[in-house]
Amino acid sequence: MSTLADVVLPLPLYKYFTYRIPSDLQEALQIGSRVVVPFGRKKYYTAIVVRLHDVMPQGYEVKELISVLDERPVLRRPQLQFWEWIADYYLCSVGDVYKAALPSGLKLESETTVTLNTDFEEPDDNRLKEREWMLLAALGKKSRMTVQDLEKESGMRNILPTLRVLLEREAVFVSEQLKTNYRPKTETYIRLTFQQGDDAALRHAFECVKQAKKQEMMLLSFLDLSLFMQKGKLREVSRKSLLDRSGVSSAVLGAMVEKGLFEPYKKEISRFETEVYTVQEAAPLSNAQQVAYRQISDSFKEHSVTLLHGVTSSGKTEIYAHLIDRVLHEGRQVLYLVPEIALTTQLTNRLRKIFGDKLMIYHSKFSDNERVEIWNTLLDDHSPRIVLGVRSSIFLPFGDLGLVIVDEEHETSYKQYDPAPRYHARNAAIVLASMHGAKTLLGTATPAVETYFNARQGKYGLVELKSRFNDVELPEIIPVDVREMRKKNRMRGNFTPELLNRMQVALDGDEQVILFQNRRGFAPMVECKQCAWVPKCEHCDVSLTYHKRFNQLTCHYCGFTYEIPKVCPACGQPTIGVMGFGTERIEEDIAQHFPNIPVSR
Known part of the structure; x- marks a missing residue:
């Protein structure tokens, strides 16, 4: 039986790492299963087993894996082979592929949490500094926080050096907790407390509710709904469906639970539609x-x-x-x-x-x-x-x-x-x-x-x-050389006469027109006509798009907005103009050419 496991970690590492398998986990471990392993300083990750063997690696100390997360592998054959091909062909690590491929909810990662030491007393000869007191005050509100939450609560940045001092003085404790984002969706279901076919118990149930009309109505609704939904099996009905069908309050349901007739429980359900579809054959082919x-x-x-x-x-x-x-x-x-x-x-x-x-x-x-x-x-x-x-x-x-x-x-x-x-x-x-x-x-x-x-x-x-x-005939495509039209000074704004004529014909025939333009905003670029200065995003180093509606410049990469300057910051001249055209400008121009036609963008 293999004693070592090679695993892939969700990190940009160009090799697999080997871990020792505890004796009590050797039988449960399979290739493709998720395991929790330590990596780095007090960090735990969800790794995936790619190989089982007994060859001890050289160059680093082999650690022991913590636990196995799955009864069955989360990867199928040949997914690991496919990951390795992507990593090799597109020049990245298998860990990069793992991060992209597996949903985050299937990845457990450790999260550093900071806990306040309630027994800490400040010594007279070594007083805490202001930043240290600020962190303790913020931590005192919840006593346990993640590093990120503590930064938000305290309003401080770069708190790790301060935390290190507090840790050395035992004012706080630091621990690692495994977390996952995945939570199965559950719904409350109701079932009878007796088995199907127990006629005596069913008669007893009706005896218990015959003096309470609403409870009797709910019991009948349960039987109708259960028989209808589950084809004769008196087993379970969702709480919501039962309340909707019976039309009575949840207090009535609670009373029947107290009488021991109904038993509520949580059931995992799908997040997607469970509607039964009436399927039909595919349309016949021509x-x-x-x-x-x-x-x-x-x-x-x-x-x-x-x-x-x-x-x-x-x-x-x-x-x-x-x-x-x-x-x-x-x-x-x-x-x-x-x-x-x-x-x-x-x-x-x-x-x-x-x-x-x-x-x-x-x-x-x-x-x-x-x-x-x-x-x-x-x-x-x-x-x-x-x-x-x-x-x-x-x-x-x-x-x-x-x-x-x-x-x-x-x-x-x-x-x-x-x-x-x-x-x-x-x-x-x-x-x-x-x-x-x-x-x-x-x-x-x-x-x-x-x-x-x-x-x-x-x-x-x-x-x-x-x-x-x-x-059906293919649409007619008429290419027009816009550059040549500009040289001959025949353009009407940003449109050729041919386009405007065709649009007029369509509109006269009570038809609609769609114009496509692959630029957002009013103009894709702003430039100084004097010195050719172009404003760029300070975060992304790309030219900014001018949006006339908001009178501002916007970066379409990071979303940051800037005020449009009145004078050029490079040469000081009021010669800033727009270059090119986007959908906003097209909309404005169309409204001028066809003032009585509504335009939507």
Whole structure:
């Protein structure tokens, strides 16, 4: 039996560390399990076991791990292998990947707490200084605080040197406490105190409440609700549902608990919808879609990755739905990646109608508790599921992936820029799929250059869908050379005559117009016309955006705002002007060109 364990810590460390396994934990320890280990000075972290062995390392003292947190591993095969690939390919540590992959609620970390020594007496020959008294006064309000809370309470910065002095004089004690953010969601449920089928006990219950009409009403409501919700099992009903159904107060329920008829208890429930959906079959495919579907199936026989190059509105999502349905019927799982959260909302209703509760959503707007719940669901439930999510979904503990769909594969949102790991979810998803023996479908109307090259070279399969659904014509695109128009002095403000004419035609036909501009605010930059001075954010060193509505400059990185100067601080001249145009300026200009048309931004 192995006596040593290599673990990965949630720290940017480029090696695994070895810990001794206590004899009473050797049988319980498995690869992929979380363990609490000491690291550094009085710090404890949640580490994950990556290897069990008996080879003593050289160069450092082997410490003993504190405890095992899991009865079953929180990672599946081949997640550790996938983490190692990301660390190697994107030049970061496995600890960086661990921090990004595992929800915070599954990571225990120690938190330094400071406790007041109530027996401390100040000696006459060594009086405390003012800062030390201020800290003790702040600590006296709660007697135990974290270092961060103590800084806030005292209003002092850099309190560690002062704390060190108080610690040496035994005025305070410092300890480490393990903390986690995850709390399962619970709800109060009500059940009968006797077993189902005990007719004598049920008759006795009705005898107890026959003089109290409201209690009798609640008992009948319990039986109705329990039979309806649980198909004949008189076991449990949520407290809220029971009160809503019976229409009586909680005091009546309390009286029935005192009589020994009902028993309340806490039950862990899901944070997500538990609605039962009426599913329907995916919409039938058009002839062009059927051809593309068959070509994708044939391509998967020869290639592990296939590019579906389909024009806008060609019905790629319907093809995805049929492919997903096939994989789910095979008992496997599907990962459906989209580049941004807005698309998960848009697709949820469409996919929910077809796949019901087999659909799971995962993105960064979920709370940490919700992410932990999704993680645990995938660990414990082996049924076929489809996960619709953004780039972080690739780290979920899939049991048996059968298909990975990367929608809008060309989108730059799939690239994580900061912090590490700086991975590209599309490329990482292809590797993840190969580790599960799954196929990857890349869908887009405008393939990335590297993807299209790989498809043309035969590395990926290529399927093209060139017609829109129901043979709807593609919109006409009219490119206009704005630079040339400016040279000829034909621009009307920031608009070309062609654009204004087309807008007028649409408005005359009682139609609407959408203008896209990829800059916020009134102008993306402010510059002195005399000396070319440009104001920049003192925190981010980027040029500031001018917002006319608030008459201020804003940094779109950190959100800091600045007053716009009346004169240039470099040359002292009142020659500060705006450069370029954003949505705010477009809105103002449109109102001048079309004064009777309402404009929304």
